[in-house]
Amino acid sequence: MEEAHLCVTLVPLFNHLGIAEQREINSLVTHQKFKKGEVILSPELSAQLTIVARGAMKVYQLSANGREQLLRVVEPGGYEGENLLFGAKNENLFGEALEDTEICRLKQSDFQDLLLKQPKLTLKLLAINAEKSNQVEQQTRFLMMEKVEERLATYLLDLYKVTKDPEVLIPMKMKELAAFLGTTPETLSRKFRLLEEEGLINRKGKHVHLADLEALEEID
DNA sequence: ACATTAAAAAGCA
């Protein structure tokens, strides 16, 4: 029994169930390991529930020009693909391992059987999905803002609101932040420099000091 | 205003 890998117990969706049910679910699940950079989810292989047990998976879609639009980062306990299980044919949805990552997959038919047997699961799924659509709202709120400057300022202020500290640390690579904000690393770099020249921020790599919070709020 | 392309500079293992 080398598998200390009851990923079912890690997942909010399942971990409120009794041990017997968890065992049953776990027996339906297949485990996979991915190395950093490997593709976990692609449009063809996505008719299954994918759970992150360890590591992190970024979920993104490709826009017309082939640029990626990052949607979210799924961390241990999170999952992706539940809407696909109900028939929503999300075409260009991809998932990639940000680091060495362990994944559990549940087949569509098995998952549907589970929901029939465990009505509690259906409610839990609904609740967790509601939170998820909130995050999607936040993302579309970024894309509705016209200027990159504005999106960047809003992002920095969001980090500040979380920590209450004007010394902020960008938690991802600039390349990924650019994708998150819907722009390129080049433009992002220029906007950072612009804000620095205007005296609104100081930056040393990924450490950013928010010098003028009020002015950042007013960008638009 | 921003993207794209190319290339230099800076970081990191």
Add this chain to the structure above:
DNA sequence: TGCTTTTTAATGT
């Protein structure tokens, strides 16, 4: 050092 990430500059949409 050799590879990856970030920045700078020139040019295109």
